[in-house]
Amino acid sequence: MKMQYYSASGYEKLRRMGLKLPAERMVRRWVAETEVNVGFCEHVFAALKQAMLDIPPEERCCALKWDEMSLMEREEYDVKTDVIEGFEDLGPLGRTERRANHAFVFCLNGLHAGNQWRTMLAYFLPCNNVSGSDIVRLVRQCIGKISEAGADLKMTVCDQGTSNGKAYSELGVSEDRPHFFHEGKKIIALFDFPHAVKNVLGLFRKWGKISAADKVVAYSDFTNTFRSDLGCATSNLLGHITEAHMWPNAFERMNVSRAFQVFSKRFASAMELARHSRAVRSETIPEIARFCRSMDKIIDACNSSSIFNENPAKRPLSEENPQVEQILVEFLSWAPDMKVCAKGRWKRPASFAGMVQTVRGILMLYRQLREQFPGFKLCTALCNQDSVEQLFSRFRGRGGSNPNPTCRMYLKNISERFQQFAFYNP
Template identity: 25%
Template sequence: KQSHVPPSEKDSEQVNEEAVAGSSSQEQVNEEAVAGSSSQEQVNEEAVAGSSSQEQVNEEAVAGSSSQEQVNEEAVAGSSSMRERHIEDVVYSSVRQRHRTAAAECSLTLKIRALKSQVSKLRAKVKHLQRQKVSKGKKELTKKELMMKELQHLLPAKVYAFVSTQLQMSQRKCQGYRWTTQDKAFFLSLWHASPKCYRLLCKVFSMPSVRTLQKTCQAVDFKTGFNTNILSTMRKAMETTKPIDKLCAIVTDEMSLKEAVHYNEAADRVEGFEDFGKGQRTPYVANYASGFMVRGLFTKWKQLFGYCFTSGPIPHVRLQSMLFDGIRELRKAGMECLVFICDQAAGNRAMLTRLGVTKEQPFFSVDGIRVFCLWDPPHLIKNIRNNWRRHGFVLDGNEITWDILEDLYAYDSHQEIRLCCRLTKKHVHLPPFASMRVRLATQVLSHSVAVGIKALTDIKGLTGQHQQNYLAAARFCENFNGLFDCFNSKQLKDSHKLKCAISDASAHFPFFDKCLEWLPRLKLVGANSNKKQIPCVEGWQHNILCLKMLWSDLRQRHQ
């Protein structure tokens, strides 16, 4: 049986049990508290031990600091001793440096004194050498001046000027060359004579460059018409010239140009149109140029002083007007124009016909003064050769044909010893533009060709009319050779009697009379006997008569 316990008793028992349990837990807490207190005591003991160890550490630290202080004291003592040694070293080095500096200053002073004495000696030597050089230079200059004075008396004026210029320029560089106007004029004449020769001479002598000469030419403003600057310069030159040297001849000629028009920026005008000077311009494009040159009769000087551009050959009326103006301008400049020379162009012949010039009266008058007219001899000799080649001549029934010259060349060109050594294929068979060369014409109409034709007549044994034709051709060449020599004489005396100057006792006038006999009989092959003579043959007659009249006029003036 299960006992029945009332609830209140059960609760009290439970409370007792809980109280017992609580007391046991309290005891446990007390035990833990005791344990905690014991651990606290242990901690306190450890803390005490730690503090004691800390005290020990502090004591060690104090001991260390005292040793550090001792070390520091030792370091301070060492540094002070090191500083003292350093100061001693610095003082010693400064003293030693002072000694060295003093020694160096002493040595420099000695060197400066030595150099000063050396400089003074060198200055004295330089002054001595300068005095010696100056005295030597003066002696050399005196010798040079004496030499130049001697050369001035020995050499011609132009040669002396060239030599003195070379001596001056030889002491300078190319950039230091300075040329006078006379030097430039002289070198320009050399350049125009032969550009190739001028370039060769530039390698040997001190001469201005080609560009310098071109700039000199570009600086001259040479407008159409008659140049006043040239005329004024010639006027000054004529003030100190002898009267006989003022006699001159005016020469005119024309040449063809390529038609072109361009703008001249410097002058601000369009070039290339017909222009006669003094503002006389036309709208026609120019293709011809006519020039006027003056040349001394008794002295060797010549100067171009006027030109114009024309569309086509210059009209004879315009040519006459410009010719008269040119003659008057030359008279104003102090020159006296006695001769007019031109070729046988159509305009020139028309102008002289208009002025009434004939072979019997070969002159015209300008302001009451005679001006004799001569046809250009080189032009005449070329025309004679050209007519002989194209047509042939007839003289007293004897035909003078070009075949005779071809026969002579065909025979003579195959011989070892030639009769006419200058005769070539170019003379017989003229290439293009060769007919304009005067040299080829004069070498055909020469004494050597005349002798060759005569010798060929004997070599071939010609007889009858062939012989007469060949002999007539030989006389033809010989006579024209003499005529050209008369009008092309350059020296007062010459071994050839017709190449010297004309005088009363010379052989010119008898030869002229002989030529005036056979020239009127010279006709072209196939021409009518009543037909007027060809201009070139008539031109030679005109020149002979004109030269005779000019000679008599000059004799009367300057007898």
């Protein structure tokens, strides 16, 4: 079934080559046998409970993540269930007559670097966005079910959307207090770090000036260096940088990798070279070069995905890699004072506070895990939303490019996903 899910044409080609596989229609019948209703999927929690019995306690530590993707508004009749699909449905919170245009998903990820398991727990079909109070109610219900399944939930992760910010505020989470309590248990609450970096660059680009570590840096140094390197025949340090990095449109602003490439030590070296060669005359280049190198370090430290890496900053948080913890501590020494100059006034946007909250929460999480399980290795990439984004990209890629599926298409993909990947390793 996994082969047929990833490529129906490849599956059929293997059958024509003589490999004895069930017909595609039979596979679809097997998938249809599993009824996946909107809300919490009980058979997934049953599979999770069984899986938790076979792994040691340190590998049961996990993170709850949620996100939304847009859907096409369209009503379709399901003959099997005698239900018109396409209306808002929040599972235990009820169904309304409004058209659903989003899908809201809960996923669970293991935090141990040696066993990065993941599973999808629930989905809902809201109209526009789920409100902050509804998110709190759903999150608390989900945490209860996770605890009953035997998993050890340590943290939650979401993006910095308005509803998520309100939900965290209702839970008592703040920049200085990146956690909340559920039935006496402490849960670390984080925002998605890559999206926070993207938002910081967006505000920097919009307002032009940022104050960091008591130094004012200007975005014009980025653009002037880019123009200088573009017309220089002897330097190609910024050959990977395009106009989409400097002056992106609304769609290009959503690209996280471009933000990482701008806040990089390579760009810092290009700015220093341009100043040394007098191609760019700016007194703030030394400060912005230091700012870029600091951001490059924290980006690497918050995106480690494997136990072994040539870059010391991209190794997991562990007793073997004290330099990673030191990078997080150094970031927290100057980042809480970071501000942006908006319309002549220095302000501290929520994106800046969210990034500090996330780094502080990662550090708190690691120290808690290290105390509970000596020798624990935490890959910090498991503390972001990459797994949920990858899940959405697979949904959009079913049947070719389908960026906005209907509710019925989405339900079909969900059924196939639950049938084949109730509990799996990436």
